[in-house]
Structures are given as C-alpha cells and as structure tokens.
Amino acid sequence: MALKGNLRDFTITQLLNLINLARKTGTLVVEGPGEIARVFFREGKLSYAAIEQEDNSLAAVLQRTKRITNSQYRLIKEKASRMSDKELGLVLINAGYVSQDDILVSLQQYFLAVVRRLFTWGEGFFRFDQGELYINGKITVRIDLENLIIEGSRQLRELEKLQEEIPTLDMALKFTDRPGTNLRNINLSVQEWRVVSFVNPKNSMRQIARATKMNDLEIRRMIYGLLQAGLVEIIRPAGVAPPAPGRIFPTQNKEEQKSLVNRLIERIRSL
Amino acid sequence: MQTVKIVVTGPFNAGKTEFIRSVSEIDVVSTERKISTEAEKIKETTTVAMDFGRITVDEDLVLYLFGTPGQKRFDFMWEILSEGMLGFVVLVDSTRPETFREARSILETFRAYAPTPYVVAANKQDHRDAWDIDDMRLALRIDPKVKLLTCVATNKEKVKSVLLELLYGILAEMEEDRS
Numbered sequence: 001m002a003l004k005g006n007l008r009d010f011t012i013t014q015l016l017n018l019i020n021l022a023r024k025t026g027t028l029v030v031e032g033p034g035e036i037a038r039v040f041f042r043e044g045k046l047s048y049a050a051i052e053q054e055d056n057s058l059a060a061v062l063q064r065t066k067r068i069t070n071s072q073y074r075l076i077k078e079k080a081s082r083m084s085d086k087e088l089g090l091v092l093i094n095a096g097y098v099s100q101d102d103i104l105v106s107l108q109q110y111f112l113a114v115v116r117r118l119f120t121w122g123e124g125f126f127r128f129d130q131g132e133l134y135i136n137g138k139i140t141v142r143i144d145l146e147n148l149i150i151e152g153s154r155q156l157r158e159l160e161k162l163q164e165e166i167p168t169l170d171m172a173l174k175f176t177d178r179p180g181t182n183l184r185n186i187n188l189s190v191q192e193w194r195v196v197s198f199v200n201p202k203n204s205m206r207q208i209a210r211a212t213k214m215n216d217l218e219i220r221r222m223i224y225g226l227l228q229a230g231l232v233e234i235i236r237p238a239g240v241a242p243p244a245p246g247r248i249f250p251t252q253n254k255e256e257q258k259s260l261v262n263r264l265i266e267r268i269r270s271l
Numbered sequence: 272m273q274t275v276k277i278v279v280t281g282p283f284n285a286g287k288t289e290f291i292r293s294v295s296e297i298d299v300v301s302t303e304r305k306i307s308t309e310a311e312k313i314k315e316t317t318t319v320a321m322d323f324g325r326i327t328v329d330e331d332l333v334l335y336l337f338g339t340p341g342q343k344r345f346d347f348m349w350e351i352l353s354e355g356m357l358g359f360v361v362l363v364d365s366t367r368p369e370t371f372r373e374a375r376s377i378l379e380t381f382r383a384y385a386p387t388p389y390v391v392a393a394n395k396q397d398h399r400d401a402w403d404i405d406d407m408r409l410a411l412r413i414d415p416k417v418k419l420l421t422c423v424a425t426n427k428e429k430v431k432s433v434l435l436e437l438l439y440g441i442l443a444e445m446e447e448d449r450s
Contacts (some may be wrong), residue, residue, distance in 0.1 A: 164376040168383050233414065234379060236386065248355055248387070250273035258445055260275065260332065261357075265438045267328040268431050271294055 003128040007032075012118045013152035015126065020044045020145040026130040032121035033216075037114055040133045046143040048135050049114035056110075058085035058103065058139065065106040067098050084137025108141050115148055119155045120215040122163070155217065162220035165227070169206040169219065172237035173199045176230055186229070195222045196231075201238035273332045277437065278352055280339040280377055281362035282370040286394040286424035287338040290362055293430040295324025295336060349377075353384040358437045362424065363411065365393045365401035371410050378411075388440040392422035392433045 003015075007030070015028065023044035030037045040048040050056035059080075063073035080088055092098050133140075188196060191212070198208040209219035226232045249257045279287045324336040337352050353359070359381055363374040374391075381389065393407050402410070408419050418436050423429045 161372070164372050167376050167380050171379070171383060227412065230412075233412075236382075248357055249275065254445065254448075258442065260273070261438055261442050261445070263328050263332060264275070264334055265435060265442070267326060267334070268294070268434050268438065271326070271427065271431055 003126075003130075005126055007121055007124045007126060010126070011152075011156055012115075012121070012126075013149055013156055015128065016115075016145050016149050016152065019128070020149065024128070024130060025133065026128055027133060028126060028128045030118055030121065030124055030126045032118070032124040037118055039111075039115060039118075040135055040140070042133065042140070042142070044145065046111055046115065046145060046148070047133065047140040048138055049111040051114055051117070058088050058107070061106050061110045062092075062098060062103070065109055067102045067106055068092075072097070085139050086137055089139055103139065104141060107139055108143060111141065111143065112148065116151070116155075117215065119152045120159070120217040122159065122216055159217050159220070162217070162224055165224055166205070166220050166234070169209065169216070170204050170237070171234045172201050172204050173208070173223065173226075173232045174201050174235050175199060176233050186231070191218075192222055192225065195219070195226070199226075199232055201235055204237045205234075274335060275332070275357050276335040276337055276355065277434065278337045278339060278356045278359040278381070279362060280349070280359055280381060281394075282364065282373040282377065284367070285362040285364045285370065285374070286422075287362050289424035290360070290392075290394070290422075290430055290433075291324035291336045291338050293424060293427045294326060294434065296327060297325045349380065350384055353381060356385060356387055358388040358390075358441050360433060360437060361389060361391045362394050362422070363391060363407065365395050365407060366398045368402060368410065371407070375411055388437065388444050390418040390420055390433060390437045390440060392420050394422045394424050396421040397423045397426075 003018075012030070018024070019026075019028070019041050021044070025042050025044075026040075028037075028039040028041065030039070034053075036052040038050050038052065039046065054060070059068070059073050059076040062068045063070060068076070076088065080091070083091070089100075089103050093100055093103070191214075194212045195208055195214075198211055203211075205219060205223060208214075209216070212219070214222065223232070227234070249260060251257060251260070279290050281287055323338075326334040326336070328334055337356075339349050339352050361374060361378045361381070364370055378389070378391065391411065391413055393402070393404055395401055396404075404419060404421055407413075408415075411419075413419050418440060420433050420436055421429070422433050
C-alpha cells in the first residue's frame with residue numbers, strides 16, 4: 001500500500017527519515033502550493049528529483065548551473081530535443097563541452113535544491129509508491145539523506161518559530177507611523193527592497209510572496225526582519241471584508257448597543 | 272435574556288483561569304486536566320476546552336467570560352470560542368519572556384478571527400521577576416495605540432480595571448463608527 005498523507009501531519013523530514021532508515025526504493029510525489037514534485041529513491045538514497053512545472057532536462061540543469069551558456073541551451077533545445085538526458089550527456093562529454101563530473105555535480109545540486117524546496121512547503125499532499133523507478137533515459141545519482149534530514153530539521157524549526165510570529169500570510173503590511181524613520185537610511189538587501197516595494201495595505205503577505213516569487217519560509221524570514229526592525233506592522237488587508245464576527249450584540253440598534261456596554265461598565269465597576 | 276461574551280486568551284500558564292475566577296459570580300466551569308507533557312509541567316493542571324465564568328448585569332443581560340485553552344494542541348477551540356465575542360483580553364505572564372512570542376502569535380490569530388477591540392494584560396506584575404510594562408510593549412511589538420495594562424489575575428480590582436479598559440475601548444470604537 002502507498003504511504004499517503006498531508007505534510008501538516010507528516011513532514012518531509014520525517015518522510016526522508018523513514019525512507020532512509022527503511023532503505024526504501026520508490027517514488028515520492030508531493031503536491032505543494034501550485035507545484036508537484038517527484039522524488040525518486042533507490043535503497044534509501046536520493047536518486048532523482050524534479051518539479052513538474054519546470055524544465056528538468058539535463059540541458060536546463062546545466063544552463064542553470066552555468067555549465068553551458070544560454071545560447072548553447074537554446075541550440076540544444078532546437079537540435080537535440082528528442083535526445084534523452086543520457087544520450088545528450090554522452091554527446092556533450094564527447095564534444096568536450098562538459099565533463100562527466102560537471103554533469104553529476106550539476107544534477108546533484110539541482111536534485112538537492114528540489115528537496116530543499118520541499119522543506120518550505122508547510123501544506124500539501126504526499127504519496128510514496130514503493131517499487132521500481134520509471135525514469136528511463138534520465139541520469140540518476142546516489143545521495144545520502146542524512147545531511148538533508150539534518151538541514152530539513154533545522155529549517156522546520158525555523159519555519160515553526162516564524163509561523164508563531166506570523167501565523168497567517170493572509171494579513172497585509174503597512175509602514176509604521178514612527179516619525180523620523182527614513183527607509184533610505186536603512187541597509188536592506190535586494191530581496192528586502194523587493195518586499196518593501198510591495199508593502200501596501202491592499203497587498204496580503206501571500207500576494208507579496210507570489211509577486212516576489214518567495215516561498216512561505218523566505219517571505220516569513222523577510223517580513224520577520226522588517227517587523228523586528230520596526231519598519232512595518234501587520235494589518236488586515238484593505239478592501240477585504242473582515243470575517244463575519246458572528247452575532248456580537250443581541251440588538252442591531254446602535255443606541256441600544258451603547259446602552260448595553262454602559263450597563264456592563266456600571267456592573268463591573270460595582271463588583 | 273440577552274447575553275454577550277468576552278474572551279480571555281493567552282499562552283499556557285498566563286493566568287486565564289484565575290483571571291475569570293476573580294470576577295465570576297459562579298464557580299468557574301473549568302475543563303482542567305492533569306498535565307501530561309513534561310515540558311509543560313510547571314503547574315499541575317491546565318485548561319483543555321475552556322473556562323466559563325458569568326457576571327449577571329441585570330435581569331435582562333448576562334456577560335459570559337470564556338477562557339481559551341493555553342496549550343497549542345487545543346487551539347482548534349480558539350475560533351469556536353471567538354465567534355461573536357464583544358472583545359478579547361490577551362493575558363501575558365510578565366515573568367516568562369519565553370512565552371512572549373506565543374502571546375504575540377495568539378494575538379495575531381485572534382485579530383485574524385474577528386476585528387473586535389482587545390487589550391493586552393501583563394499578568395503577575397506583583398512578582399519580583401515581572402518585566403516592566405514598557406519593555407513588554409517593545410518585546411511583544413504592541414502598537415502604542417493598543418492598551419497594555421498591568422494585571423494581577425488573583426486581584427479582583429486589577430481584573431475589573433482590565434475588563435473596564437476593554438469596555439471603554441469598545442465604547443470608543445462605537446463612537447468612532449458613528450462619526
């Protein structure tokens with residue numbers, strides 16, 4: 001039977017630990033926020049990983065790690081799009097464009113990056129299908145999971161702490177009304193500037209994350225820094241109706257409501 | 272009979288049950304259980320569903336005080352308890368800065384549930400280790416416009432003044448809405 005569940009109940013780190021300890025062979029499919037990842041394991045080691053919505057071809061991986069140029073990547077896509085990764089790898093090595101090491105290191109970096117991205121998915125469904133791997137034509141590697149598990153646990157702790165500080169990303173940000181604060185005098189990173197440029201009561205933190213292409217962990221990290229520096233504060237997004245608060249007062253008449261509160265005040269004073 | 276409610280929330284061991292007990296005219300209907308987690312064994316029992324106190328205002332009006340469970344694993348109760356509240360009090364243990372982050376998180380969560388007025392009460396201000404109220408405002412990142420009040424949950428007068436400040440805030444907000 002396939003292992004199935006929700007990342008809220010069973011984290012990626014726990015899954016990796018299970019796969020590592022039981023030396024499992026199989027495919028882990030994770031459906032995260034707008035993306036689907038497929039991660040392949042052989043005897044408890046990471047073998048291959050890909051995000052469905054991305055170009056996962058060898059050419060794309062080599063271009064991302066700058067082992068080939070953008071024009072070489074385009075040329076390969078035009079002329080060799082039908083080649084499998086294994087075939088393309090052989091051609092590139094024989095032609096002297098890259099070494100076998102270049103290919104393996106690039107793929108390892110990419111696979112690790114995919115798994116690291118999974119650490120930042122707090123929500124999503126997973127399924128682990130045990131059995132043979134169907135990754136024909138792809139180049140596989142063997143990466144021990146122990147270091148990844150340690151790294152994932154660290155990130156998880158960080159995310160948990162940040163979630164305590166910023167429990168929901170559906171609220172918006174506004175600059176604090178502190179006289180004398182001048183953003184131009186504060187050293188912000190490029191990423192922080194990008195977030196700052198979207199600070200507006202109309203934008204929820206989730207929208208800012210989407211616009212700046214940051215995941216949950218990254219946006220929380222940035223916003224936490226800005227909050228700690230006292231530059232921004234969390235508010236309800238402008239124009240978004242607050243959740244219906246339910247029936248607060250037994251009467252809809254404003255004067256009667258006021259009288260009710262005054263009666264409460266009198267009573268508590270007299271206690 | 273008309274009823275209204277105020278919610279008293281805050282981290283584990285902030286003093287919510289004591290707070291309600293100090294002003295409730297009935298014995299607080301409590302759902303305390305023995306604590307099972309070692310890390311949280313700084314007191315014998317904790318609230319697992321809610322505390323429930325009552326103040327009869329007059330023949331037609333009753334105020335209910337609901338205390339939320341402090342342990343995070345019972346936070347599914349928070350949204351249910353916040354439904355229809357007049358306002359809320361966030362109680363913070365002034366002697367345990369390690370709970371400030373959680374208090375901040377609870378505050379944000381309740382603000383997201385409902386846009387009702389609230390006050391923050393710094394409890395256990397009679398303890399020698401209690402943090403100064405101004406330092407707490409900074410540590411909790413509480414806006415200067417939000418009322419942060421000193422409190423001793425076992426002292427009826429102190430509890431009364433926290434509730435009164437919340438009610439004054441509610442009244443002020445109603446006036447603002449009118450103008």
